[in-house]
Amino acid sequence: MLAALWNNVDYVASVVLFLIGLYIIIAKNNLIKKFLGLNIMETAIFSFIVALGVIDRGTPPVMGPDAQPPYTSPVPQALILTGIVVAVSTTALALSLVIRIYQQRGTIEADELREME
Amino acid sequence: MKKALVIALLIIAAIPLLIGVAALPPHGDADTPVQTHVSARYLEKGVEEARTVNIVTAVILNYRGIDTNGEVTVIFTALAASFAVLLPAAMARRAASAESDEAPPVSMVVLFVTRLLAPFIALFALYVMLHGHSSPGGGFQGGAILGGLFVALSIVLGAEKVEPLLKSPFAPWLRIAAPLAFVAMGVFGALLTGFYLGFPQQEALRWASEAMVLIIEIGIGVGGAMIFATLFAEMEAQ
Numbered sequence: 001m002l003a004a005l006w007n008n009v010d011y012v013a014s015v016v017l018f019l020i021g022l023y024i025i026i027a028k029n030n031l032i033k034k035f036l037g038l039n040i041m042e043t044a045i046f047s048f049i050v051a052l053g054v055i056d057r058g059t060p061p062v063m064g065p066d067a068q069p070p071y072t073s074p075v076p077q078a079l080i081l082t083g084i085v086v087a088v089s090t091t092a093l094a095l096s097l098v099i100r101i102y103q104q105r106g107t108i109e110a111d112e113l114r115e116m117e
Numbered sequence: 118m119k120k121a122l123v124i125a126l127l128i129i130a131a132i133p134l135l136i137g138v139a140a141l142p143p144h145g146d147a148d149t150p151v152q153t154h155v156s157a158r159y160l161e162k163g164v165e166e167a168r169t170v171n172i173v174t175a176v177i178l179n180y181r182g183i184d185t186n187g188e189v190t191v192i193f194t195a196l197a198a199s200f201a202v203l204l205p206a207a208m209a210r211r212a213a214s215a216e217s218d219e220a221p222p223v224s225m226v227v228l229f230v231t232r233l234l235a236p237f238i239a240l241f242a243l244y245v246m247l248h249g250h251s252s253p254g255g256g257f258q259g260g261a262i263l264g265g266l267f268v269a270l271s272i273v274l275g276a277e278k279v280e281p282l283l284k285s286p287f288a289p290w291l292r293i294a295a296p297l298a299f300v301a302m303g304v305f306g307a308l309l310t311g312f313y314l315g316f317p318q319q320e321a322l323r324w325a326s327e328a329m330v331l332i333i334e335i336g337i338g339v340g341g342a343m344i345f346a347t348l349f350a351e352m353e354a355q
Contacts, residue, residue, distance in 0.1 A: 001139055005135065005139050007143045008139065008143065011141060019134075022127060022130060026123050026126065027119075051144065053156070055145055055146075055147055056147070060253060061172035062171045062172070062251070062252060062253060063163070063164045063170045063171075064252075071160050071172070073151050073156040074156060074160065074163075074173045074176050075156050075159065077173050078173050078176035078177045081255075082185055082188045084257075085189075085191070086188060086191055088345075089191055089192045092195050092196070093198050096199040096352065099202075099203060099355050100202050103206055103355070
């Protein structure tokens with residue numbers, strides 16, 4: 001088990017990053033910090049999927065004149081490129097909502113907002 | 118008490134993740150499913166079929182073009198939703214008070230360096246955008262660099278320096294440039310090949326295939342940069 005984890009230490013790093021993001025979302029009270037935690041979780045997923053496509057001694061999948069196999073898999077990179085843009089979109093919308101909440105209620109602390117109801 | 122509960126939850130979440138990660142094939146292995154199925158096919162036939170040397174661009178714009186088409190619509194929708202959330206308050210504020218905010222004072226060094234680097238950043242963004250088919254890069258990356266330049270300029274030089282661009286009559290068209298370029302090229306491809314976003318394969322129509330990739334890249338880059346700049350300006354104005 002430990003040897004398998006050590007072989008896949010790149011994936012373990014993603015798991016650690018994911019848990020950090022999860023901790024921030026649960027434990028922090030400030031809404032902006034919660035969305036930062038969400039972004040850290042997204043980064044963990046992105047790094048995990050990109051790491052899946054890596055191959056030992058792989059080169060970028062650009063078929064120039066001096067390209068040499070083996071190539072890193074292009075599919076995870078392409079999927080994550082679109083995923084990053086969707087992450088930016090959700091973050092932008094979330095921050096807009098935070099701005100509106102602050103204008104309406106004067107606070108972005110989750111527990112104070114809960115008391116107001 | 119709460120902290121202990123959170124840590125217990127994290128441990129419970131960590132166990133299945135770590136077990137799953139330990140069961141994956143070793144990192145960097147050449148025989149994993151990621152490397153053997155579609156990836157191998159794309160790497161083998163990509164240059165011939167998609168006419169782009171960079172296979173990542175081939176996957177994004179050609180093999181999975183319809184996916185990317187939906188995805189540029191998502192970022193435009195995010196802009197529209199952000200407008201819908203923020204505009205009513207901004208309009209009320211604008212009606213209530215004439216503009217009184219001035220750009221905060223900025224250090225001379227920051228001002229000088231930003232002014233010095235701005236043209237080079239813009240040139241690099243254009244290079245990344247237009248060279249995406251034959252080297253690492255592409256519309257999204259170039260658009261992000263250009264959008265970052267707009268954000269830096271509006272922080273350092275003041276928002277009113279970028280405003281002429283965002284208020285110009287072309288601005289709405291530039292914001293929707295990415296979906297528009299995609300749909301236009303999709304219909305163009307449909308006229309040539311019979312399929313939406315079909316890239317012609319014949320040797321005689323090679324120019325059309327390359328032009329379609331280039332136009333989509335420029336559309337994504339310009340549209341993405343405008344959307345980033347607009348989102349930033351909209352939030353800064355609050």
